[in-house]
Every structure is written in structure tokens, then in C-alpha cells.
Amino acid sequence: MFELALHAVRGIRHRQLRSWLTMLGIFVGIAAVVALISLSEGLKVSIQEQFEKIGGDKIFIQPKGTFGGFESDAAQLTVSDKDELARVSGVDETTTYVLEVGLLSSEDENLPVYISGVPDNAKERALVIEIGTWEIEQGKWFEKGNHDKIVIGNDFFRTEILDKKVNVGDIVDVNGQKFTVSGVLKRIGDPSTDGGIFMDEDALRSLLGLTAEETNFIGVRVEKGADMAVVQERLKKELRKLHNVEKGQEDFEVQSPEDLLAVFNSIFGIIQVVLVGIAAISLLVGAVGIMNTMYTSVLERTNEIGVMKAVGARNGDILTLFIIESGVLGFVGGIIGILLGSGMSKLVEIVAGQVFGSPLIRAVFPLSLIVGALIFATLIGILSGVLPAYQAARLQPVEALRYE
Amino acid sequence: MMQFYARFAVRTFTHSKLRTWLTMLGIFIGIAAIVSLISLGQGLKTAIGAQFSALGTDRIIVQAKSLNFGPPGQGTVATLTEKDMEEIERVAGVGEVAARLLKTAKAEFNDRTQFTFIGSIPETQEGRRLIADMFRLRTDKGRLLTSGDRKKVVVGSNYADKDIFGKPVDVGARLILNGESFEVVGVMAKLGQPQIDGSILMPEDAMRELYGLDDEVSAIVVQSQKGVEPSVVSERILKKLRTFRDVKEGREDFTVQTSGELLATLGTILDIVTAVLAGIAGISLIVGGIGIMNTMYTSVLERTNDIGLMKAVGAQNKDILMLFLMESGLLGLVGGAIGIVIGVLLGKGVEIIATFALGTALVQASFPWYLIIGALVFSFVVGSLAGTLPAIQASHLSPVDALRRA
Numbered sequence: 001m002f003e004l005a006l007h008a009v010r011g012i013r014h015r016q017l018r019s020w021l022t023m024l025g026i027f028v029g030i031a032a033v034v035a036l037i038s039l040s041e042g043l044k045v046s047i048q049e050q051f052e053k054i055g056g057d058k059i060f061i062q063p064k065g066t067f068g069g070f071e072s073d074a075a076q077l078t079v080s081d082k083d084e085l086a087r088v089s090g091v092d093e094t095t096t097y098v099l100e101v102g103l104l105s106s107e108d109e110n111l112p113v114y115i116s117g118v119p120d121n122a123k124e125r126a127l128v129i130e131i132g133t134w135e136i137e138q139g140k141w142f143e144k145g146n147h148d149k150i151v152i153g154n155d156f157f158r159t160e161i162l163d164k165k166v167n168v169g170d171i172v173d174v175n176g177q178k179f180t181v182s183g184v185l186k187r188i189g190d191p192s193t194d195g196g197i198f199m200d201e202d203a204l205r206s207l208l209g210l211t212a213e214e215t216n217f218i219g220v221r222v223e224k225g226a227d228m229a230v231v232q233e234r235l236k237k238e239l240r241k242l243h244n245v246e247k248g249q250e251d252f253e254v255q256s257p258e259d260l261l262a263v264f265n266s267i268f269g270i271i272q273v274v275l276v277g278i279a280a281i282s283l284l285v286g287a288v289g290i291m292n293t294m295y296t297s298v299l300e301r302t303n304e305i306g307v308m309k310a311v312g313a314r315n316g317d318i319l320t321l322f323i324i325e326s327g328v329l330g331f332v333g334g335i336i337g338i339l340l341g342s343g344m345s346k347l348v349e350i351v352a353g354q355v356f357g358s359p360l361i362r363a364v365f366p367l368s369l370i371v372g373a374l375i376f377a378t379l380i381g382i383l384s385g386v387l388p389a390y391q392a393a394r395l396q397p398v399e400a401l402r403y404e
Numbered sequence: 405m406m407q408f409y410a411r412f413a414v415r416t417f418t419h420s421k422l423r424t425w426l427t428m429l430g431i432f433i434g435i436a437a438i439v440s441l442i443s444l445g446q447g448l449k450t451a452i453g454a455q456f457s458a459l460g461t462d463r464i465i466v467q468a469k470s471l472n473f474g475p476p477g478q479g480t481v482a483t484l485t486e487k488d489m490e491e492i493e494r495v496a497g498v499g500e501v502a503a504r505l506l507k508t509a510k511a512e513f514n515d516r517t518q519f520t521f522i523g524s525i526p527e528t529q530e531g532r533r534l535i536a537d538m539f540r541l542r543t544d545k546g547r548l549l550t551s552g553d554r555k556k557v558v559v560g561s562n563y564a565d566k567d568i569f570g571k572p573v574d575v576g577a578r579l580i581l582n583g584e585s586f587e588v589v590g591v592m593a594k595l596g597q598p599q600i601d602g603s604i605l606m607p608e609d610a611m612r613e614l615y616g617l618d619d620e621v622s623a624i625v626v627q628s629q630k631g632v633e634p635s636v637v638s639e640r641i642l643k644k645l646r647t648f649r650d651v652k653e654g655r656e657d658f659t660v661q662t663s664g665e666l667l668a669t670l671g672t673i674l675d676i677v678t679a680v681l682a683g684i685a686g687i688s689l690i691v692g693g694i695g696i697m698n699t700m701y702t703s704v705l706e707r708t709n710d711i712g713l714m715k716a717v718g719a720q721n722k723d724i725l726m727l728f729l730m731e732s733g734l735l736g737l738v739g740g741a742i743g744i745v746i747g748v749l750l751g752k753g754v755e756i757i758a759t760f761a762l763g764t765a766l767v768q769a770s771f772p773w774y775l776i777i778g779a780l781v782f783s784f785v786v787g788s789l790a791g792t793l794p795a796i797q798a799s800h801l802s803p804v805d806a807l808r809r810a
Binding site: 017018021022024025028029032036064103105109110112245248249251275278279281282284285286288289291292293295296 | 422423426427429430433434437441469482510512516517519651654655656657681684685687688690691692694695697698699701702
């Protein structure tokens with residue numbers, strides 16, 4: 001076996017140029033596939049981490065018929081819903097979350113932005129901030145009940161979306177009213193947070209003329225040790241009673257971060273499969289290249305095969321010899337391809353991080369990707385070598401020796 | 405001379421048939437992938453363009469500035485009102501003007517509840533015609549809304565399916581919308597646009613009553629007069645509304661877009677998506693090109709003797725160069741031609757499957773001449789480029805060495 005492998009390697013080295021070109025075909029394909037998978041996996045991991053920050057003990061409730069996060073004309077949640085739900089067993093606390101759109105203005109810019117309301121109540125405030133994963137980068141949150149201060153998303157601080165960058169202490173105009181910036185949030189890569197502004201909930205209600213009852217979402221923190229699924233069911237039951245609707249006719253949705261993540265993953269999974277699938281076409285072409293090289297190799301070594309058979313090599317030996325040769329082509333091509341692909345996706349990560357400052361784009365290389373790509377490349381090599389090797393094995397020794 | 409090169413090249417192909425086929429296989433897989441992807445991308449663009457041209461590029465849509473790409477009137481900052489409409493009507497070059505209201509509603513039927521979009525149909529004859537033309541509204545059953553309709557609605561084609569409420573909504577059925585009962589007078593024909601196929605149309609006055617709306621509108625649709633450039637009218641509307649709403653230039657809280665501009669934006673997005681996909685598929689062409697290069701090196705090696713002989717009887721370096729370039733170019737060209745045929749079949753296949761399975765008329769494969777010619781030229785170029793290095797090597801062989809090589 002070892003001898004056969006040695007022989008195969010010698011065969012590859014003998015025809016260096018051709019072997020390199022053949023492997024080039026494989027490693028271009030593997031590099032493309034590895035780079036695409038590592039970047040998309042990286043994006044997935046980033047998003048997952050965002051969700052993990054929210055914590056596994058939270059539940060969101062939103063009205064059905066909500067499109068793009070905006071209030072529905074048909075169904076609404078209320079502050080009293082929130083108070084009632086707080087009494088459901090297994091629920092630690094609940095909070096309102098008011099999300100509206102306002103107009104942020106500067107000298108000659110008028111920008112629609114998301115405005116999030118931050119409740120006065122200390123516990124509710126903490127819960128909303130946790131659910132939103134809002135962390136202060138500069139300055140601080142405004143004090144409770146302060147209606148003149150706001151916190152801004154990172155985009156306004158980092159880039160010149162408005163006429164100039166906005167800093168802590170600056171005064172901005174929201175829907176015609178002046179607010180002082182008390183803090184800037186860390187960047188999380190979600191446009192509604194990075195490009196949003198945050199103010200006291202009551203200030204938001206009076207600014208936009210909202211009633212004291214309406215809320216866009218309700219956030220729930222589940223008690224320690226309580227079963228999420230059970231609490232979710234209880235919340236649904238209670239809300240059905242409050243909204244006076246039958247089971248199956250709910251005008252609201254109760255979701256955990258896991259549910260939301262699952263939806264994201266299923267959509268993203270489809271995109272990933274399409275992209276990787278298209279990139280994998282090049283692997284198919286690379287496999288055809290290996291097959292071609294192997295046929296040529298068999299042809300060139302017809303004489304050699306004859307000699308080997310004459311001195312006692314069996315069909316199986318010849319078959320193994322050529323399959324090892326093509327397998328090695330795939331394997332080495334795979335290694336180089338993985339290196340190249342990893343380098344490419346790292347480069348994309350660095351460029352995206354430096355130039356666009358995007359925190360979400362990064363390259364990850366799980367062991368399964370590396371090992372999987374290597375096995376896959378070797379398998380491609382072996383598979384595309386099977387037909388040529390079979391042809392070589394079946395050569396008649398006499399005719400093979402006579403072949404010129 | 406050219407003919408001689410070609411004949412020589414073809415002879416080598418028939419000599420090593422298997423290798424030639426495998427080499428071309430590499431090219432035509434790549435070309436087929438690119439051709440089918442681009443044809444579907446172009447087809448989608450053409451289909452959308454056709455829908456737009458039916459609505460005409462002389463339409464102008466005025467909306468309140470909003471954050472998302474959702475339906476008009478959702479997530480807006482400042483609403484538009486009928487007063488804005490009156491202002492627009494006074495702008496020179498403006499023809500018909502109609503208001504659109506768009507809201508979500510809770511719909512009940514057959515003891516099931518669903519949430520859906522409701523769109524308004526204007527009360528005036530001209531307004532109704534403008535909206536009907538614009539969205540190409542027509543009914544499969546029953547009729548569209550007319551003047552004097554009060555508690556009547558027309559439902560989108562999706563409601564004819566039993567999926568939504570467990571049984572189809574037919575003409576004469578009664579729908580409960582936000583708690584009030586409406587009679588269905590028509591079911592629309594399928595338009596292939598999810599927003600309209602899945603929505604419900606209601607007379608404007610009935611809708612204002614249902615939602616308690618005063619003079620708010622979600623969007624204003626304007627038809628510019630014949631012979632006036634829509635972009636000029638659009639610019640005038642922008643100016644007029646700026647003055648009326650008292651906002652400075654660049655600080656508008658509304659947008660004015662012509663249907664032509666909307667189409668252009670959509671086309672650009674589609675082009676980018678197609679380019680990314682075709683680019684990824686293009687990697688396989690690089691691999692195919694490497695395959696050609698490999699085959700050509702082998703071919704040069706095998707024919708070292710031939711080359712020596714040719715040089716001995718007077719062939720110049722450039723003759724040998726041309727010979728091999730021709731050969732690799734032909735490999736690319738033939739591979740490309742087969743690839744185009746397969747790509748066309750693939751694209752058509754996807755179109756047929758999508759039309760039957762999804763019932764959408766938007767997935768269409770289109771094969772403009774420049775796609776076919778471009779793919780052919782491209783595959784020829786890939787072949788020739790891949791053959792350049794081997795051909796140079798062949799042409800530089802010294803005749804004596806080449807002849808001496810066993």
C-alpha cells in the first residue's frame with residue numbers, strides 16, 4: 001500500500017506542470033466554497049451572539065399583521081395587557097416597548113429615524129435595554145423622567161449622516177423639538193438600533209401624540225427555573241382572554257428569541273445553499289479536469305502498466321495505484337484551496353471591518369468546514385479517478401506492452 | 405491559411421476525442437450556468453419592465469417619506485392629506501390625480517381570522533380608471549367597484565383559493581373587516597404581484613369611515629399630461645409641495661417619484677444580484693480555462709515531433725503559435741456553443757417549472773442576442789487565453805531538439 005502511494009506521488013511529480021494545473025482547478029473551486037461558507041457561517045454566528053445577548057429568558061409579544069415592525073391598524077397591544085401579563089405565573093416582569101418613526105433634522109437634512117421609548121420604571125427600563133442589547137459607548141443614559149435628553153445610535157456618532165457627526169452634549173432636532181444628546185450606543189450592526197434614537201417613553205408619547213395606552217411590543221422576562229414553552233402557552237392563553245379571541249384566531253404573536261433565530265436561520269440557510277451551490281459548479285469542472293488528467297496519465301503509462309502486470313501486479317493493484325494518484329491530486333488541491341479560501345475570507349473580514357466598520361461580517365472556520373472540505377476534495381479526486389483507473393486495470397498485459 | 409489552422413486543430417480533436425470532450429465539458433458547464441442565471445435575471449427584469457410599461461412611465465407617485473421599503477403609508481413620519489392633493493392638482497402639466505389609502509385589517513370569514521392589506525378605490529370615475537390602469541385591475545368573477553358601492557369589496561385572487569380561510573371567498577360572500585360586514589362583489593384575476601393578489605379593495609369613503617380617517621392619504625398617484633416630460637412635472641410637484649408644506653430643499657418629508665425612476669431603481673437592484681450570482685458561477689469558467697490550458701500543454705508535449713517536422717519544412721514561430729491558439733480557441737468556442745444550448749434549456753426549464761409550480765408569470769428566461777453572442781465570444785476568449793502560454797512554448801521549441809525528442 002505504502003509502495004503504491006509512493007508510486008502515485010512519483011507519477012504526480014513526474015508531470016509537475018500538469019499536476020499543478022489539475023490541482024489549480026480543484027483549489028480554485030474549494031477556495032470559493034470555503035470562503036463563502038466561512039463568511040456566511042460568520043454572519044450566522046454574529047447574529048446568534050446578538051440573540052444570545054438578549055438572553056434565553058425573554059419573550060416578545062407583538063400584534064399580528066405587523067409589517068416591518070410598525071403598528072398595525074388592525075390589532076394593538078396595550079399597557080393594561082402588559083400589566084395583566086405580569087401576573088401570569090412564571091413571569092418575572094413585563095415591559096412596554098414603544099417603537100415609532102420620527103424626523104431627525106439638522107441644518108439641511110431631514111432624516112426619518114426609528115425612535116425607541118425607554119420606560120420610566122427602573123425594572124422595565126432594564127428589561128427593554130436588555131432586550132434591545134443597547135450598551136452605552138459614550139456618555140450615559142438620561143436620568144429617569146428626563147424628557148429633554150436622548151441617546152443616539154452609533155451611526156450618527158461615527159458617520160456624517162447628518163451634516164456633521166453628533167457628539168454627547170450636542171443638541172438635535174426631533175420632530176421640531178430640541179433634545180440634548182446624553183449618550184451614544186455601541187454599534188451592533190442592526191440598522192434600527194445603530195440608526196435609531198432613544199428617548200423617555202412619556203416624552204415620545206407626547207412628542208408624537210400617542211395615547212397613554214398603546215405599545216408596539218410587550219417584553220417579558222421569565223422567572224428563573226420556569227419552563228419557557230409553558231410560560232409562552234400561559235401568556236397566549238391569558239392574552240386570548242384579554243383580547244377576547246378564540247384559539248387559532250389570535251391577533252398577536254408570542255415569540256422567544258429562539259423562535260426568531262430559527263426564522264432567520266431558515267431564510268439565511270436557503271441563501272447559503274444557493275450561493276454555495278453555484279460556487280460548487282466550479283468543483284464539478286475541477287473534477288472533470290482531474291478525470292481528464294488521469295485518462296492522459298493512463299494513456300501515457302500504458303507500457304508501464306504492461307510491465308507491472310507482466311511481473312505479477314493484479315488488476316486490483318493497478319486500480320488502487322491510479323485511484324491513489326487522483327485522490328492525492330484532490331487532497332493536495334483541497335489543502336491549498338482551504339488555505340486560499342481562508343485567506344480570502346479573512347481579507348474580506350478585515351476590509352469589511354476597516355472600510356465599512358461592519359461588526360457583523362467575519363470569517364469563522366469551524367473544524368467541520370476544514371475537515372469537510374478536505375474530505376470532499378479528496379473524494380472528488382477519487383471519484384473522478386475511478387473510470388480512468390478502471391480502464392487502466394483492465395488493460396491486457398500483452399497489448400499494453402505492445403502499445404507504443 | 406486560416407482554413408489550414410482550423411483543419412489541423414479539428415484533426416487533433418478527433419484524434420484524442422475523449423480528452424477533447426472532457427475539456428469542453430469543463431467549459432460548457434460554466435457557460436451553461438452563467439447563461440441560465442443571466443437569462444433568468446434578464447427575464448425577471450423584462451417581466452417587471454413590462455408591468456411598469458403597462459402602467460406607463462407618465463405616472464408620478466407622491467408619498468410621505470418613510471423608513472422602510474414596505475407598503476406606502478406605513479412607518480411614515482408625516483402623513484399626506486387631501487390638501488396636498490389639491491395643491492398638486494394645480495401644478496401645470498398634471499393630469500389626473502387620485503388618492504390611495506392603504507391599511508391593514510383584521511378579516512374574518514368561515515370562522516377564521518386573517519390579517520390583510522386593504523387598499524382604497526377612488527370615488528370618482530377618472531380616479532378609478534387611473535388606479536385600475538395603473539395596477540391593471542381586472543376581475544375573474546363579478547365586477548370591480550363602481551360609484552354608489554358602499555359596503556362592498558373586491559378581493560385579490562389569493563382569496564379564491566381555499567388556503568386563506570379554509571374555503572374560497574366567492575362573489576356574494578360576506579367578509580367581516582375590522583368588525584364590520586362587507587359584501588364581496590368581485591374576485592380579481594391573478595396579477596402575479598403578491599401585494600395586490602393578497603389584498604382587498606374597498607371604496608375610499610367606506611374605508612375612511614371604517615378607520616375614522618379624516619383627510620389623510622397614504623399615497624397620491626398623478627398622471628402627467630400628454631406631451632409633458634414626467635420628470636419636469638415631478639420637479640414642479642416637488643417645488644410646489646415644498647412651499648405648501650413649508651420645508652426647505654433637501655428637508656422634504658415626502659418623496660416624488662416617476663414610475664420611470666422606480667423602474668430604474670428596481671432594474672439596478674436586479675442587475676447587481678444577477679452580477680453577483682453570475683460572478684460566482686464565473687469561477688467555474690476559470691477552472692474550465694485551466695482545464696484547456698492543461699490539455700494544450702499535453703497536446704504540445706505529444707506533438708513535439710510534429711512541431712519539429714513542421715519547423716524543419718519551413719513553418720515559422722508564428723505559424724505554430726497560431727496553430728495552437730486556434731486549437732484552444734476552438735475548444736472554448738465549441739464548449740461555449742454547447743454550453744449556451746444547455747444554458748438555454750436550463751433557463752427555459754426553470755421558467756416552465758416556476759410557471760406551473762408557483763403560478764407566477766415573473767420568472768421568465770430571456771435570451772437577448774447580446775447574451776448569446778457575448779457568451780460565445782467570452783468562451784472563445786477564455787479558450788484562446790488559456791492556450792496562449794502553451795502555444796508560446798510550442799512556438800519557441802527549437803526544431804532540432806523537437807525532432808530529436810522521442
